[in-house]
Amino acid sequence: MKRTKCVLVFLLILTSCVHTEIIDQIALVQTIAVDDAGEDGFEKTVTFPVFLEQGEESLMETKALSTTSSTLKEAKTLLNMRSQRPVSYGQIRTVIIEDDYAEKGLEHIVEPLYRDPLIGYRLNLAIFDVNTKDVIETIRDRDKERAGVMISEMIDQNQEHENIPHTDLHRFLFTLYSDGRDPVLPLMTTIDDHPAVQGIGVLTSGKGKLVHTLDLKESFLLKLLLSGSKEGTQIFNIEEGPFSGQALIDQIDSKRRIKVNEDGTHYEISLDLKGVLTDFTGETNTDEPKLISAIEKTVKREVKDDMENLVKTLQEKGVDPIGFGEKYRSQTRDWNAEMYYDTLYENFNFDVDVKMQVIQTGAIE
Amino acid sequence: MMSSQPPKYVQTPPFSAFFLVHAMQIGVGVLGFQRVVMEASGYDAWMSVLFAGVGVSVSIWLMYIILNTYEADIVTIHKLLFGSLIGNALSLILMIYFFVVAVVILRTFIEVLQVWVFYDLQTWVLSVLAAVFFWFALNGGFRLVAGLCVFGVLFPSGLFIILYLPLEYAEINNILPILQHNFQEVALGAKETILAYIGPELLLMAYPFIERARLSHKWAQMGHAATVYIYFSVMVVSLLFYSEMQIERLIWPTLTMLKIVEFPFIERFEYVGLFLWLIVVTPNIALCLWASSRGVKRIFSIRQRTALYVMLPIFATLPTFFADRQGIETFNNAVSTFGLYILIGYLPFLFIIHQLKRWLKGGRRNETN
Known part of the structure; x- marks a missing residue:
């Protein structure tokens, strides 16, 4: 009983002891x-x-x-x-x-x-x-x-x-x-x-x-490299053989891999894309397997070109939002950030390898 | 030798050693041990955590060898090894250490509360409240303190799942390549980690209170292993979560990391974590206060309650003397360094003295035969 009283007294004394924000x-x-x-x-x-x-x-x-x-x-x-x-x-x-x-x-x-x-x-x-x-x-x-x-x-x-x-x-x-x-x-x-x-x-x-x-567009490529995207939309101009028109690829799912060689002078960037064709302005039926492979081919080429341009621009500007430095740091035993960005970053070579697969064309063919 | 053996009904089963060791080790240290370790061994800090774990495990083993021989607490052992005067003096130093650890834990927890939640909370308010609480808790005797430990381990254990949630932001490149630091740096980091592992030395006082105490060794080791596991996961998650310069600026990386955890019903989880932490630190403080008051009782042959009459007011006032971050930090470092030397310096020393003495005795017996 004595204890209960004691507790009650404290409960009363200690309310609003500190600053409150309502x-x-x-x-x-x-x-x-x-x-x-x-x-x-x-x-x-x-x-x-x-x-x-x-x-x-x-x-x-x-x-x-x-x-x-x-x-x-x-x-x-x-x-x-x-x-x-x-x-x-x-x-x-x-x-x-x-x-x-x-x-x-x-x-x-x-x-x-x-x-x-x-x-x-x-x-x-x-x-x-x-x-x-x-x-x-x-x-x-x-x-x-x-x-x-x-x-x-x-x-x-x-x-x-x-x-x-x-x-x-x-x-x-x-x-x-x-x-x-x-x-x-x-x-x-x-x-x-x-x-x-x-x-x-x-x-x-x-x-x-x-x-x-x-x-x-560059931001999308950056997203592909940074975290891999789960959903993303890009529009591509298809000019491949008999097919021409604009194709909209949606829900682009990507897996990415960046490899670096031992001295940090060569990077291999590979991207594995899967997407859904949601819109095509050309005449052809999307059922046509040749069209799909034409689209895939174009996407591969365009993404590869854009990616190469993006990396080159970033190299010229001397900024590294993709984290090439981080990648190299994780593989080398003598990492020196200043040295890397002063000498290596602007000059490294790289290859871009893109795979593309259209996995769906929506509810219609 | 068995004079101080407590009666059977206040003893706890052997497995309680698991909770005693684990509850004592996990405390305010988890909130921010990463930084000091990383200062020494950078992104190889996780190895330091494992090495330190092995070191402390050996320490516990040595401690049990000594305790098992005498089947008594450290006060008796000191007396037997060093005689009454020196023995008691050594015991007193140990008891003061236990007491100061309780003060450090309380002050650190109050500091965290002041920074995160109640910036205008007066230190004395909480320390006086805590003193009153621990008065009741300690009057319940060892069994109640052990019960607090069980509660303090089981109840917040759900929280440790939350600690994995920041892995959403994990950057594996952070810790690669492994072993960038040489052995010396990793060892130095291990030394810093031991600061967070201190706690098993409480068994020096609690041993007689454990039933069939010899059997409790494996439980104590398991409690310690659980601690290593938790420290290791927290360390790895933090290493993956923060970049090096980012973590260097943080005082409590673990707590800050919880900022990322978000639930639909509660937006900022670290506040929940913070108050759950109160349940973690309570058995910590209770055990320390119990051990030191028990020790004082045994040294001066007074009642434990009388010892508490003196100690609790000091316990309530001491935290108010450390007002700023620098003061708390210095205080914390001093006490944990002392604890480190008890664990990896004094215990092995005691072990050697004990072995020497036994060897001398054994030798003499052989002669008389």
């Missing part, structure tokens, strides 16, 4: 937008949902606040000065960054995100080629309560089903602090005031400076 009494930030602000550092805009206190119960709105600062955490304090409720970072879904700022380096943006235990690892980062504050304000006015998660869901959806390789805070940090691979982030733009994925931005390791961009 969901409709804080500003739960969902998106952070970072724009270049010249010498002042960056302009940071945050969006958070606001629950209306009167009127309809289920109504929710999104608000945006912005401030200029040179560190992410100082910006939080500055935002608090303008916010009705304390700003909290626990639910951030997306950090979008203007490309002008990304060119200066993202190190100072992601460090505080990494340090803060409140912030999840699956948060999405993306680079916009337009002013991100404008983007945010447009979608806030249009999408109301869903505005905060919209970009994040868009990126997720594109990574899952389309041609953008998987990126999130953990993968970004992994590559940012890796000596054998460079980080990539989705590159976005706006089409008719609506955000849209347009490719991939390649950044440098360490400082995280945006140095190169890839279009959607």
Whole structure:
């Protein structure tokens, strides 16, 4: 009995001993937008949902606040000065960054995100080629309560089903602090005031400076090499013998293998693709076995050519989003990142070998 | 020699050695042992973990040889080997070590809580609460503490499956090629790993409380093997998950890794993991406090409860003296280094003294014959 009393007393004393955060009494930030602000550092805009206190119960709105600062955490304090409720970072879904700022380096943006235990690892980062504050304000006015998660869901959806390789805070940090691979982030733009994925931005390791961009086609090839794709769509122009037209290959499933020789001067890239033919604009019946083999042949050739061009461009630019360095590091006993990227990377030879199989043509022939 | 043998009804079965050793070894160490090991042996750290496991296993074996001969706890053994004065002094140092380990574990856990969840939580709030809790727990005697160990091992065991989930992001190229570090570096890493393995030395006090204690040796080894398995998996998963410079910056890589685990009903799993960890560290602290208070009782011939009256207030106040990361880190390192030397230095030393003494005795007996 004495013990029970003791426990009860403690239960009463210890409630609300620590700081509490109640969901409709804080500003739960969902998106952070970072724009270049010249010498002042960056302009940071945050969006958070606001629950209306009167009127309809289920109504929710999104608000945006912005401030200029040179560190992410100082910006939080500055935002608090303008916010009705304390700003909290626990639910951030997306950090979008203007490309002008990304060119200066993202190190100072992601460090505080990494340090803060409140912030999840699956948060999405993306680079916009337009002013991100404008983007945010447009979608806030249009999408109301869903505005905060919209970009994040868009990126997720594109990574899952389309041609953008998987990126999130953990993968970004992994590559940012890796000596054998460079980080990539989705590159976005706006089409008719609506955000849209347009490719991939390649950044440098360490400082995280945006140095190169890839279009959607290259981004798809990168995805094939990075993780292998499960779903992906590409359109190919078929000009093979009697067949001509555009073929759309969907649900491209790939297996990839990169081999490197002992001194890191020669790479063998092999890709094994399987896809479903979902659309063909030519005249011929897709039942025709010759057509299928013509399509397969074209795809092989095009993917091979594109892949070779992509790798060559990356070599010229001196960026390594594919992780050739990492591959070589895993096979050599005297790995030296600086030496590798100064001398070997630009000059290695490679072969691309592509296999392609159309496994289905849909429900009609 | 059998004077201090506790009555049968407070003893626990031989298999409890499994839980005692395992519960004591798995503690706050798992949350962040990777970094120190990797500083020494980089991506070959997983080998260090295995080597250290073998080393500690030998240590446990030596410990059982000594304990089996005397069938008593370390206080009696010390007295027999070194005489009353020196023996008791050595025992006292050991008891202070056990006590300080309890404080370190508590302080480290409070620190993790302060960083991850309650940034404005005062250290004393939790340490006083803990002292009250352990007062009740220790009054239940050894059986209750052993029960806590069983609970502390079984209940969170589901959590270890969660530790495999970050493999979604595994990069096998990280650990290739193996054996990039020379033997010396791997050995140095092994030394750092032993810091995380300390705990079996608690058996020096718990031995008389185990029924048919000779049989418990294999259980103790199995408990240790389970620990090696867990440390090994956590290490491999972390190596595959992080890039080298990324992990160097983290204080608690294991906890941070759980950030990636996401369920439809709970978005951030590391918070669940963190509070399950409370169940893991509780038997840790309870065992240490039990052992040290039991030792003090035996050395000064006072009641265990009286010893606790003095020790628990100190237990509640000491954590408040370590306010910042640096302080906690230094404190942690000092204590675990001491534990390391007990495990791989002092135990073999004790074994040698014991063998010498037996050999001398044996020699004398031969002469008289």
